Amino acid sequence: MNIPRTSYPRVVIIGGGFAGIALAKKLSKQEVQVVLLDKHNYHTFQPLLYQVSTGGLEPDSIAYPIRKILKDFPNFYFRLAHVQEINTQKNKLKTDIGNLKFDYLVVASGSQTNYFGHSEIEKYSMAMKTIPQSLNLRSLILENFEEALLTSDLNERNALMNFVIVGGGPTGVELAGALAEIKKGILPKDYPDLDTRMAQIHIIQAGDCILKGMSSKASEKAEEFLEKLGVNIWKNIRVTNYDGNMVTTNSDLTFETATLIWAAGVKGSIIKGVDGEALVTRGNRLLVNEFNQVKGFNHVFAIGDVAAMVTADRPNGFPMMAQPAIQQGEQLGNNLLRIIEGKPMKPFTYKDKGAMATIGRNKAVVDLKRFKFQGIFAWYVWMFVHLFFLIGFRNRMVVFVNWVYNYIRFDREARLIIRPFKRKS
């Protein structure tokens, strides 16, 4: 990999997501050599992926080059590499560009879509976990309307204009809201010769409420907002299969659709070598102690979505969200420096900064520790927080300008089929 050996200890970080970047920043300008490996050369701001899928933002505005984030840090190396295996005995990694030795290893590889073993659903549904997947979804949505315009078969046309989202968490809710706004504000203008009133948006939720992790007020209000926008919410229903055309459920309900979006869950992206049964817990996450050390190791750590810090208060670990990932990255940075200085590590404590979701124009729900509010003010808060956490001044400006433009013009100009999506057969 062409990385020199120095007298400094080498910390290898797998993953340049929220957790990996927060850790790398903490270790900058310190007496350690940091090697960050990621299979992408950019950091993805996943909370805004749904806006790429629905043409509200260009993909470039929610991605940022990892090299640029860390360009001023001495002793820092980035390599575009897919890590394939970890050898904890020899302190060595195997990647698609070669092997690398480490003194300390931090697994910050995030999570991936969890299909809970439904292979047909995995084959035919659309996921929204990466930028390429969001671009696929954007293309498919637009291609469906182009096809709907051409077919004279009414069933086929309806199926092309039916969007079924599985999962009523923030991703499902935000996507449904955006699709409903497209139906209302954009489709009638773009397709005047198609009866776009027939387009339907459904959310199927296995539990008895949407936005389960938030307050009951937020959940109820989000449901009210979505219903006003014309989204159909089906609760206490589990999707059992999808063959590319028909969604079947554990009830009599079926849905004919050309687009099933799977937002029903994620699981940790664990890597071979640190995947033994004793190490992996619920959600395919690595069991870590309060210092983020992977169970049984002193020099192998895990942070962010891939790590399950199970405590008496949190039997399922911290939620797979940006804040726990950032805070664990920062804390581990401090702890690694403490180890190197021969000091004891400090346990991780989480500062809960709340949760929020937007449903659409002027509509959001926000749960802070002390205050819970919904509606237009919540929407401003949602926008401010997302702009604040986006990496890079240019990205913040571009997103802000796009949002203002979209708000004033009721528009989403990135509705482009740049890379047509070909469905798997």
Ligand SMILES: Cc1cc2nc3c(=O)[nH]c(=O)nc-3n(C[C@H](O)[C@H](O)[C@H](O)COP(=O)(O)OP(=O)(O)OC[C@H]3O[C@@H](n4cnc5c(N)ncnc54)[C@H](O)[C@@H]3O)c2cc1C
């Ligand atoms: C659509 C969507 C919306 C979301 N909305 C919100 C929200 O509103 N608020 C919120 O708090 N959270 C939200 N989240 C969750 C949040 O994005 C994650 O919790 C957060 O990204 C976790 O950070 P991480 O660093 O653990 O992992 P990630 O950010 O996923 O980063 C992992 C990195 O590891 C790399 N990687 C993985 N495996 C390998 C490998 N083998 N070799 C090399 N590199 C590898 C990946 O390329 C990636 O860059 C959302 C997630 C999604 C998908």
